Amino acid sequence: MHIIRMTRIFLSMYSEGFKNMKPLGKKLWLIIGVKVVIFFVIMKILFFPNFLKTNFNNDRDRAEHVINSLIQGEK
Amino acid sequence: MEDLTLTDWSRAQFALTALYHWLFVPLTLGLSFIVAIMESIYVKTGSAVWKQTTKFWMSLFAINFAIGLATGIIMEFEFGTNWSNYAWIVGDIFGAPLAIEGIMAFFMESTFFAVMFFGWNKVSKGMHLFSTWLVAIGSNLSALWILVANGWMQNPVGMVFNPDSARFEMESFFDVLFNPVAVSKFLHTVASGYVMGALFVVGISSWYLLKKRHVIMARRSLVVGATFGLITSIFLLLSGDQSAHVIAQKQPMKLAAIEGLYDGHKRASIVAIGQLNPKKKVGNDEDEFLWSIEIPAALSFLGFHNFDAFVPGLDDLVHGCAEHDIDSVETKIQKGKIAIEALKEYKAAKKAGDSVVAQTALERFRENESCFGYGYLNNVEDVIPPVAISFYSFHVMVGLGSWFFLLFFLLLYFSMIGKLDDKKLLLRAALWSIPLGYIAGEAGWIVAEVGRQPWAIQDMLPVGMATSQVSTAAVQTTFWLFAIVFTGLLIAEIRIMFTQVKIGPEGVDHV
Numbered sequence: 001m002h003i004i005r006m007t008r009i010f011l012s013m014y015s016e017g018f019k020n021m022k023p024l025g026k027k028l029w030l031i032i033g034v035k036v037v038i039f040f041v042i043m044k045i046l047f048f049p050n051f052l053k054t055n056f057n058n059d060r061d062r063a064e065h066v067i068n069s070l071i072q073g074e075k
Numbered sequence: 076m077e078d079l080t081l082t083d084w085s086r087a088q089f090a091l092t093a094l095y096h097w098l099f100v101p102l103t104l105g106l107s108f109i110v111a112i113m114e115s116i117y118v119k120t121g122s123a124v125w126k127q128t129t130k131f132w133m134s135l136f137a138i139n140f141a142i143g144l145a146t147g148i149i150m151e152f153e154f155g156t157n158w159s160n161y162a163w164i165v166g167d168i169f170g171a172p173l174a175i176e177g178i179m180a181f182f183m184e185s186t187f188f189a190v191m192f193f194g195w196n197k198v199s200k201g202m203h204l205f206s207t208w209l210v211a212i213g214s215n216l217s218a219l220w221i222l223v224a225n226g227w228m229q230n231p232v233g234m235v236f237n238p239d240s241a242r243f244e245m246e247s248f249f250d251v252l253f254n255p256v257a258v259s260k261f262l263h264t265v266a267s268g269y270v271m272g273a274l275f276v277v278g279i280s281s282w283y284l285l286k287k288r289h290v291i292m293a294r295r296s297l298v299v300g301a302t303f304g305l306i307t308s309i310f311l312l313l314s315g316d317q318s319a320h321v322i323a324q325k326q327p328m329k330l331a332a333i334e335g336l337y338d339g340h341k342r343a344s345i346v347a348i349g350q351l352n353p354k355k356k357v358g359n360d361e362d363e364f365l366w367s368i369e370i371p372a373a374l375s376f377l378g379f380h381n382f383d384a385f386v387p388g389l390d391d392l393v394h395g396c397a398e399h400d401i402d403s404v405e406t407k408i409q410k411g412k413i414a415i416e417a418l419k420e421y422k423a424a425k426k427a428g429d430s431v432v433a434q435t436a437l438e439r440f441r442e443n444e445s446c447f448g449y450g451y452l453n454n455v456e457d458v459i460p461p462v463a464i465s466f467y468s469f470h471v472m473v474g475l476g477s478w479f480f481l482l483f484f485l486l487l488y489f490s491m492i493g494k495l496d497d498k499k500l501l502l503r504a505a506l507w508s509i510p511l512g513y514i515a516g517e518a519g520w521i522v523a524e525v526g527r528q529p530w531a532i533q534d535m536l537p538v539g540m541a542t543s544q545v546s547t548a549a550v551q552t553t554f555w556l557f558a559i560v561f562t563g564l565l566i567a568e569i570r571i572m573f574t575q576v577k578i579g580p581e582g583v584d585h586v
Contacts, residue, residue, distance in 0.1 A: 009197070010189065017193025024134065024575065025192075028141035031567060038560060039145055039152075047553050048152035051159035051543040059240075066163045066241040070540070071419045073451055 099143025105272015107211035131580035161541035176220035183213035226257025273304025323378030339388035344369035411450025
């Protein structure tokens, strides 16, 4: 019961906080939203694939690739 | 062979991201504590002025936090794409601290930030204050885990390299956590954040005093900021001393570079101010400086807490010094090549199912493992970090740090005797010290990161071997993309911050 009451207070704090937010707060949340889209959707997906995950199927192959780079002195 | 162009662009991109990220972080670290102190005074006194003061600085904290939020995550993207070898090799070591950092940041930010910004009049004063302090402590603990990871790169401890998984695997979490480089780095870095927060508060308060606006709030804020700044400046000085002591033991090349010391000797001096001789190279007879003012024996004391201690210079570290038991880089390169060759034999023997040969090769690898990274270097001089950048960055950092101490002292003194409002020059100096704080912080990172080149992991992995097989054009494209996005964020930060400062404390009822 205590946890439910705490959760309710917490959620109402968020909803009322957003409802009564002044222009500065709105502007900051907008910046956070735009940034999240740019970073996680555009940059991460389009420009930053994980090299080892994309090019190799399992950890054994990834380890093999890295150790071969180290042995051969090449990347 | 390493692709220097790709390596340099990957390096430049990481430096750009880290330097921009570091524009936002120190203010978060310092201002969060100052706000918590101000709110504590409000809760203790019940004064409406202190409540308004707390809310005003909290609004500026919110701007900085919101704009800086997630700028660090970009570095994680870069690890996976541009630095995949490195990311794989350190995955087991970095996994734990970065996971703790991520979980901690998420819970702190989603719960206590909400109370801090939305909880005024909805929770008790005590609960609100508790949340503000937890945000400050949480932000600083978050920095701890990042700096533990960074400290490990500068002094890899508590691990063993597994040639089957191609990873450094953690043997002792506590050795990694209490790594002396990580501890000194954390203390010095957060201290610089506290000083930055204090500079921000005294700078803006000074501007209000010069403009004769919000005078009561400005005076009170200035006293809190200057007191906090003076105390943390002393802490910054002491942690800097500790940091130099650790660097002298673990990264002597960095110490020699930041002091422009080529010819090591006992009773080595610190160069208080000086101009490096551009003609000076390792092994030649040119003077180290065109001119300099030095403090005798101070470097020996700083590095080894002994005025008579021998401090090795770049020449000693590159060519070796039998008298002081320092191996030459040539010897280390030979050992490194033996380690690489042994690793090659180990893998071949494992593939052929010959466990006896594999075991012998592994033993040979372990004997030479401490010089593993040197095996990838082509030239003994490759181990020298850029001396001019390291030297000037270090001296800018130290010079500005000394100025900040004096500034806080003068501000506090004139505040105490009630004559601060007349000291226009000092107030202007305080205002202009805000950008100087950022310059000092960035210079500190340049010292830490440029000074450890060419290593991604000290002595184990040179930067050139840490990168991925991606195209240089792709890294160049994302470099410029980041430059545009981060510059945009910086402009947004400055504009919104300026607007909020101009509005003043009246316009901050709800962020």
